[in-house]
Amino acid sequence: MQDDYANIWGIRLQWAYLLAVVFVLMVPVFYNLYISFNEFGFGAARYEFTLDWYGVIFTDRLLTGAMGWTLALALVTVVFVVPMGLLTAKLFKQAGRRLKLTVVAVMLLPLFVPADIFASALLVFFKQLNRIFQTVAEMTGIGAFETWFELGFMTAVIGLIIYTIPYVFIVILITMGRYRAEQTEAARSCGATAWRAFWDVEFPQIRAGVFSSCAFTVILAFNEYVRTSTLKGGFDTFTSVLVSQMLNIGMSEQSYAMGGLISAVAITVIGSIIVFTLVRTDRLQRIERAKAQPVGAD
Amino acid sequence: MNETKDIAIEVVGLSKSYGPVRALRSVDIAIGRNEYFVLLGPSGGGKTTLLRMIGGFTKPTAGRILLHGVDVAHLPPDKRPTCMVFQSYALFPHMTVAGNVGYGLKLKGMSKAEIQVRLDAVLEMVGLNGYQARMPWELSGGQQQRVQLARALVLEPEILLLDEPLAALDEQLRKDMCIWLKHLQERVGITFIHVTHNQEEAMSVADRIALIADGELVECGDARQVYRTPARRFTASFMGESNLLDGTVAEVSGDGTVTVDVGIARVAVPSADATAGIQAAVSVRSEAMRLIPRDQAQGADEQALDAIYQEEIYLGLMTRQIMALPNGQTISVRSVSDDDEAPAFQAGDAVRVVWKTAAGRLHLS
Ligand SMILES: Nc1ncnc2c1ncn2[C@@H]1O[C@H](COP(=O)(O)OP(=O)(O)OP(=O)(O)O)[C@@H](O)[C@H]1O
Ligand SMILES: [Mg+2]
Numbered sequence: 001m002q003d004d005y006a007n008i009w010g011i012r013l014q015w016a017y018l019l020a021v022v023f024v025l026m027v028p029v030f031y032n033l034y035i036s037f038n039e040f041g042f043g044a045a046r047y048e049f050t051l052d053w054y055g056v057i058f059t060d061r062l063l064t065g066a067m068g069w070t071l072a073l074a075l076v077t078v079v080f081v082v083p084m085g086l087l088t089a090k091l092f093k094q095a096g097r098r099l100k101l102t103v104v105a106v107m108l109l110p111l112f113v114p115a116d117i118f119a120s121a122l123l124v125f126f127k128q129l130n131r132i133f134q135t136v137a138e139m140t141g142i143g144a145f146e147t148w149f150e151l152g153f154m155t156a157v158i159g160l161i162i163y164t165i166p167y168v169f170i171v172i173l174i175t176m177g178r179y180r181a182e183q184t185e186a187a188r189s190c191g192a193t194a195w196r197a198f199w200d201v202e203f204p205q206i207r208a209g210v211f212s213s214c215a216f217t218v219i220l221a222f223n224e225y226v227r228t229s230t231l232k233g234g235f236d237t238f239t240s241v242l243v244s245q246m247l248n249i250g251m252s253e254q255s256y257a258m259g260g261l262i263s264a265v266a267i268t269v270i271g272s273i274i275v276f277t278l279v280r281t282d283r284l285q286r287i288e289r290a291k292a293q294p295v296g297a298d
Numbered sequence: 299m300n301e302t303k304d305i306a307i308e309v310v311g312l313s314k315s316y317g318p319v320r321a322l323r324s325v326d327i328a329i330g331r332n333e334y335f336v337l338l339g340p341s342g343g344g345k346t347t348l349l350r351m352i353g354g355f356t357k358p359t360a361g362r363i364l365l366h367g368v369d370v371a372h373l374p375p376d377k378r379p380t381c382m383v384f385q386s387y388a389l390f391p392h393m394t395v396a397g398n399v400g401y402g403l404k405l406k407g408m409s410k411a412e413i414q415v416r417l418d419a420v421l422e423m424v425g426l427n428g429y430q431a432r433m434p435w436e437l438s439g440g441q442q443q444r445v446q447l448a449r450a451l452v453l454e455p456e457i458l459l460l461d462e463p464l465a466a467l468d469e470q471l472r473k474d475m476c477i478w479l480k481h482l483q484e485r486v487g488i489t490f491i492h493v494t495h496n497q498e499e500a501m502s503v504a505d506r507i508a509l510i511a512d513g514e515l516v517e518c519g520d521a522r523q524v525y526r527t528p529a530r531r532f533t534a535s536f537m538g539e540s541n542l543l544d545g546t547v548a549e550v551s552g553d554g555t556v557t558v559d560v561g562i563a564r565v566a567v568p569s570a571d572a573t574a575g576i577q578a579a580v581s582v583r584s585e586a587m588r589l590i591p592r593d594q595a596q597g598a599d600e601q602a603l604d605a606i607y608q609e610e611i612y613l614g615l616m617t618r619q620i621m622a623l624p625n626g627q628t629i630s631v632r633s634v635s636d637d638d639e640a641p642a643f644q645a646g647d648a649v650r651v652v653w654k655t656a657a658g659r660l661h662l663s
Pocket of ligand 2: 345
């Protein structure tokens with residue numbers, strides 16, 4: 001009888017299927033790249049290869065400004081949301097059954113609220129809050145917090161935090177699932193404080209989850225349109241520029257180039273992380289095996 | 299044992315409840331310095347709970363814990379003079395053997411060179427020289443447990459807590475490790491508290507054994523005493539293999555024996571104090587009993603019960619013979635196997651179970 005591994009065509013078929021799926025998923029990206037290299041831009045009858053659009057990306061003030069805001073939003077969100085998600089996941093692990101249910105419900109609720117309802121609810125909330133803060137500021141004469149909840153960077157960040165925290169929580173919780181609490185106790189027993197035990201023993205084992213959730217948050221922040229554009233107030237983000245261009249005047253050639261650039265960077269970064277991880281695991285295993293070899297007595 | 303009579307650990311009225319579950323009910327124990335103390339008992343009895351409270355991993359509901367006379371109620375695990383060895387899964391999987399064992403020393407701020415010196419010494423002691431660079435998953439179960447021990451011993455704790463340290467090991471390795479642990483404790487001269495539900499393991503390492511069941515301290519004494527002269531009925535049923543006969547005290551005679559009515563007969567047991575009419579149980583270890591044909595009389599210093607022979611089970615070194623008493627209760631008698639001889643009895647034979655009066659034990663609780 002032939003086993004599954006010997007059936008070379010079965011394996012080839014699986015790979016072919018996988019590659020086909022990836023290809024279909026990537027078609028829009030490739031199409032974007034294709035257009036970004038055309039001298040005449042999108043929808044033109046002629047196609048002439050050029051790199052010029054990439055050259056002028058950074059002369060487009062609107063685009064670079066939006067890019068900067070988007071990056072800033074993403075980074076600030078990561079800085080707040082990842083520690084928050086980590087803390088919640090830790091709390092969840094230690095909680096009793098009833099508290100666990102509550103935590104999960106509260107954390108995952110934002111996932112089930114449609115984006116536009118979510119955004120408008122927050123918008124109304126912030127407007128109210130803003131009014132209260134302004135009134136209080138007027139009455140007390142202390143202006144320091146008068147503009148805290150005016151629509152702007154901070155409200156956009158809060159929107160993004162609420163939006164991304166369920167993902168961060170879940171990703172970190174899953175990596176924590178394999179962690180055995182006895183290890184923390186053993187570390188405590190060796191004289192480690194709670195913080196040292198976490199940092200020396202638990203964190204290295206959930207690092208992958210923490211880093212993945214950082215990457216995930218950045219991607220989500222780049223993607224997000226409805227919440228961000230509702231809450232952002234005056235400035236433009238990359239997505240909002242693209243969308244408004246599309247709706248009004250059609251995307252500029254620079255935007256295609258910027259889109260192409262971002263896709264290329266993202267693919268390169270994630271691709272090299274995967275390759276690096278594979279190579280590193282392989283190398284570490286080889287080193288460990290080599291170290292373990294010369295031991296005589298067993 | 300504790301020649302110095304110093305008390306290393308004193309537990310007073312210690313209780314723990316998990317909601318409605320009372321895991322431990324007002325336990326008092328005093329453990330001497332340099333003593334090898336074993337907490338033995340059936341699963342769910344509360345042994346781990348007690349050990350974890352001593353180590354500072356579980357907060358008591360009531361009661362006090364004194365380590366070398368100091369109340370440690372408010373101290374976290376890392377501030378107590380204890381170190382714990384866990385049943386399993388407790389090695390740091392991302393560190394080598396050296397990383398694991400040296401972790402506590404690193405926390406103390408010791409220099410690399412000094413850590414290395416101690417590391418070599420302790421790995422030598424647990425027989426793991428040359429394993430420093432290995433990862434935990436490259437070790438066998440027994441080796442992993444020895445790494446855990448090394449990690450604890452290298453810190454020179456005053457009290458070592460071991461929660462079922464040998465439970466994950468196979469029978470042979472467990473026996474070897476028992477002897478090894480006992481010798482180790484004698485060598486390092488610190489207090490060991492060892493939790494197990496395995497009676498043989500307990501007997502082979504312990505200076506003293508505390509029997510814990512149902513959240514209560516049933517009995518505490520040196521290993522031989524708990525095995526040979528159990529005071530409580532539960533101890534007799536848990537330690538070794540004993541036959542138990544329940545009844546009431548019928549008569550207290552002046553010669554230091556008590557007669558107990560066990561329903562099917564009256565048997566005499568040695569006892570100093572008992573009152574006629576109270577509930578009691580008699581226990582006799584199965585290896586202290588023997589079988590004779592029904593028509594043969596027992597000796598003057600022996601007790602006897604009529605029984606019907608049922609079957610024989612060959613256990614290697616020992617053979618167990620099973621009898622039924624007239625009230626349906628089974629009695630088992632163990633003796634060293636005699637391979638040449640054909641079985642003396644057939645199923646259904648009328649026999650008598652006989653034991654020396656002095657081998658019986660009376661239990662009033
Ligand atoms: N975290 C907990 N929450 C609720 N009940 C618990 C908890 N830990 C232990 N218990 C209960 O307390 C009792 C004693 O448990 P413990 O773990 O101390 O037993 P043990 O003697 O160590 O048993 P074993 O030999 O099986 O390890 C058990 O009935 C157990 O169900
Ligand atoms: Mg236990």
